[in-house]
Structure formats: C-alpha cells, structure tokens
Amino acid sequence: MASIKVKFRPSSTIGKEGTIYYQIIHKRVIRQLKTDYRIYADEWDEGRATLILANNGRNGYLQSIKERINWDIKRLGNIVSHWENKQISYTADEIISVFQKAANEQTLFNFMNGITAQLRQMGKHRTSETYHATLRSFMQFRGYKDILLDEIDSDLMLMYEAWLHNRGLSKNSSSFYMRILRAVYNRAAEKELTSNRNPFKHVYTGIDKTVKRAIPLKAIKKIKNLDLSLHPALDFARDMFLFSFYTRGMSFIDMAHLKKKDQQNGILSYRRRKTGQQLLIKWEKCMQEIADKHKTDYGSPYLLQILKHPYDNRSQYKNALYRTNKNLKEVAKLVGISIPLTLYVARHSWASIAKSKNIPISVISEGMGHDSEMTTQIYLASLDNSVVDRANTQILRDLL
Template structure:
C-alpha cells in the first residue's frame, strides 16, 4: 500500500511562510514532493494535517487560502490517481516512479476549469457570444458534477466521463443536452491535445455524443392565418411579438438573433442580404409586401437596426437581444391560446413552420434547405451550384400568397 499525505514545513525565517508538500510512502521508501504552495504556521492544523478551518481569515488572505485548499485537493487527487494506476498494474513500482509520473503530468499544465474559461474568453474576443455562452453552460454543469473541485486533463478518463453522463441524467438533463455538453467538453479536450497540454486518451468513447431525433413542432398555414388575423391593437407588446413571429416566417424562417442584428444597410435594391450569425452563410431574401409592411411599421429613425429588438447602442446589445427574445417567446404563448393553437409558440416554431409549409407545398428539400441557410445539409451541398436564388424567392411568394 502507498500512503499519500499533505505535510507542512515551517520556514527557518521568523514570520515567513512555510512550504506545503506531499509525502509519498511505499514500502520503506519515502519521497517528498514540493507543491510550490505556502502558508503561515498559524494556518496549519498539525493534528489533522490540513489547513486550519475557522482561522480568523479576512479579505485577500481568505481568498488566498481558499485557492490553496482547492489546489491542494487537486494535487492530492492527481497523486492518488497515479498511485491507483500503479496499484492496478502488477504492483511492482517504486516511489520514484510515482514522483516521476507526477512531475511529468504537472509540467506546464493548466487546470480544466481554467482552460475552459480561457476558451470562453477567446470565443468572446472572436465575437462568438452564443458559442461562449454554451461553453459557460457546460462549465457550470461540470463544476456541479465535480462539486467545485477543479481537475487536470490527465485525470479525464472513460470512467469519469461515464460518471459525468450518469450525473447529468440523474439531474434530469435530456439525452440531447447531456450529449451537447459532452461534445463541447470533447472539443475542449481535443484542443488541449492539439496544444500539447495532454495526450489523447479517447475518454469519450463510451458516452453518447450523438443527436436524438426529437419531435419537431410546427404550425399549419391555417394557424399562420389565424395568428395574422388577431386584433392586437390594444396590446402593443403582444402585437410586436406576433409581428416579429410573422416577420421570421415571411423571411423564410429567419432566426431571432439574425432579426435582432439586422441593419438598415442590409436592405437594398429590393432585397435583404445578411449573414447568419450561427454559420456565417450569406442569405438573400427578396422583399415582398408583407415583409415591407412590418419594416415600415416598426423601423425607428436614428437607429442603424432595421427592427426595434436592439434599441440602444451602449455595449448592452447582447443583453437587449436576450431579454427581448425571452419577452417575445413569453408573449407568443399567450398568442397561441388566442389563436386556438395547441402547441406552445416560439420563434423557433416560426422557423420550422416555414420549412414545414414549404414541404407541404411540394417545394424541394434542397430549395428549403438553401432558403433557410442550412449550409451543413448534404442535399444543399449537392445542389448549391445549380439552385438559383429566384427559385427560393418564388417558393416564398407561393407560401405568402396562401396567407
């Protein structure tokens, strides 16, 4: 058996911090591994071999000791996992083997939580706010699973990922959500491998990283007519939510984020041209009368944006968009009841409904895919060079005439 304990060595200089080290004993061999972490002797509990709890901490020192506690737990876990690795082998190893492997693993490493935060900051610098948010959501989930305890990449293995998957299921995350978080974490892990932070151990090979087919929710052309016919003049917030829903439908299922960031300069020569924020793909939509009616109804003078989703340019644009999306989706639930629609309305329903209505009118799948900006659709890739923009616009005219 191998013993791994945290020890403290006082400084020979009065008032100077002492050193925390890990003591490893195997057989009759003893080794000491310096953690590089330092505390005062008053902060060390000699009886329990740990940093004192309840010591009168305040301010920066309290935060410092919290950080030290977290790092110590992390280093001890790493050392224990290395010992476990040797114990599960033939058992013929020396203390020097444990120390060597520990130092190799510790050389120039960055913790997983820290690395994910670095990636979030990188995505934000690149303007990929939505992707950064999903990384943050995954990190929050991982932190909960680890109960706040950080880890290193060499600690991530198939067992841990299977346990993390079980944790998410127990906490009522659907399989697509747990798979989504796994795919993000795998992306982070693979990037760390590319940067030489860790080696590839294929820790995700036993967990689900696919996408389950889910029931798609769409409304019929009759439902769209009923939504359009609602008299909402006495409630401008409901009216705005309804009109933005219709605008998305008229614009071939335009996503809410693209509507929010649509600028007046994107409208020119009878067309609206924009790039999808999700994929970067350029979309060109011919301006039909229903689209123009909504634009003329809501466009504000003095704003560069086409519709009043983002109303102030003060650095809070992202927050304004998110708040307006929540408001619109909440009001759409009310509108659904008023229009006698059984499924809960949302902006996503508008997007999917255009595709569903187009399909019911025998518009080809390739035209639908291209019209919605699905640049990852195999059918779209096959027909991308042969489908003309006017075919898509003609399909949109056929749909709008049904209203």
C-alpha cells in the same frame, strides 16, 4: 481569515497600460500576487475595484479579463476556505504558492475558462455562453473540485452523463454538454497538453430526433388575423414571429441586427451570424408592412425595433428574445395552439410547410441558409436565388 482584494497599478508612463494584481492580507502580513492582465487607467473604477466596460473595440478584451479575475478570486477563496474549514494554519505566502502551482498544472477548469474568455474576446458571445454553461454544469457535478486534463477518462464521462440524466436532462441535452466538453478536450490534445484517451467513446454525443416544433399554415393564418391592437406587447411578438416566417425562418438574432441599408432595390441582404453565410431574400409587401409598423427612430441604423441603443447589444437582444417568446405563449392561447409557441417555431414551420408543397429539400435548405448543419449542403451546389424566392412567394401567397 485572509482577505483578498483586486488592485490596479497604473503605468509610470502616461498613456501606457497598467497592471492588475491581487493583494492578500493574513495576520497583518500583506503580499502581492502579480497577473499579466493589462488595462488603461480610465478602464479601472478605483472605488468599486472593478473594470469599466465600454462599447468600443476593447470591450471583448476587458470582458475576458473581468471573467479571468472573477475566476482567480474564486480559486483563491477556495484555497482559503479549504484551510479554514480544516482548521489548518497557513500563511499569505502559502496561499500564493498553492495558487501558482495549480495555475501551472493543466486542469480542465483553467483551460476551459481560458477558451471561454478567448471566445468572448473574439466576439463569439453565444458560443462563449454555451461553453460557460457547460463548464458550470461540470463544476457542479465535480462539487467545484478541479481536475487535471490527464485524469479525464471514459468512466468519469459515464458518471457525468448519469448525473445529468438523474437531474432530468434529456438525451439531447446531455449530448450537447458532451459535445462541448469533447471539443475542449480535443483542443487540449491538439496543444499536447494531454494525450487523447478518447474519454467520450461510451457516452452519447449524437442528436436524437425530437418532437416537431412546427404548426400548419392555417394556424399561422389565425395568428396573422388576430386583432391585438389593444395589446402592443403581444402585437409586437406576433409581428416578429410573422416576419421570421416571411423571411424563410430568419433567426431572431439576425432580425435584431438587420440594418435599414440591408433592404435595397427589392432585396433584403444579410449574413447569418451563426454560419457567416450571406442570404438574399426578395422583399415582399408583407415584410414592408411589418417594417413600417415597427420602424425605428430616424437616427437608428436598425430596421426593426429590437435593438434600441447602440451599446450592450447582447443584453438587449437576450431581453427582447425572452419577452417576445413569453408573449408568444399568450398569442398561442388566443388561437388555441397547444405546443409552446416560440420564434423558433416560425423557422420550423416554414420548412415544414415548404416540404408539404413538394418544394425540393435542396431548395428548403438553401432558403434557410443551412451550411454544414445539413447533410444536403455537402453535395448540393448553390442554387439560383430566384428559385428560393419563388418558393417563398408561393408560401406567402397562401396567407392572403
């Protein structure tokens, strides 16, 4: 059976990038498959034959290269496995020929992998993860057999939708995958890699109404009044939930990236990572209490103890989110809340409670930083931030 190895050829000029290539060995014949992936010598681990990622400006680029290498090796392995399983004789040159032919064809897997790598390189990690998850799901549906962009039609999408539903996914979940695939397909059509045959016209791509994920103010009071001094992990989770509620439903990723310098002169200023919209929040006493209770080390730039190291922020955030939501389930049991308690419930609850106090939808929308996500933002002018601050103060006063 053929062996495939990833190799690095350094540049003959000091300080210039070298190139990645693949070494294919079959029946003592050695061939090289060139790539256009270029890295510096200190970014390559020769012993482990892998890239070295670092927390610098090239990290996104290196991560995208690593993903492309993994995808190439998987495709080369699939070519070899197909011939081995069929007991078909082949050569190292034929492996390269088939690989290069497939690379030149406009296939969904190749095109979508390129978009995913590009998104990661641009720093859009969350979006790249959702694209990767969608591709992984579609690959499972296809039995990991790639498909030409020109072969995608409405019948295929209907079959994929049925496959998703048979696996227990809800209407909204299947729609989530469909919307991402549609975005990828539309991009391919814009690049004139395929003609747009509207393959998503018969599948559901909307957003169905879901069960409310909000709890009443009396439940939040119970959570606030819990004595968790003997349970520091639960105490931290509870406080992060309250901080999100206090700050008009701030998302956990925005909380994690808050800097000490963002709170000045009685105002907390931050930019939503999801939409890029800048929000200003009046700094209340209850927010200060949590910031003091969970303040970071002197040298840390962060306001809260969520990100503790200046590197690998994405992994730290995901681990902290998982632990916090897991501990919130325990908090929910202590106060008798039946719905699954997560940080997202804080956001829903703030909006629901604000609405129950007859605060205008436009004020709620502005307070939560909704942009194109809500229809109201299409026709509403930006509001005076003091209106939103008064709304938040009104809600927080009822917790006292």
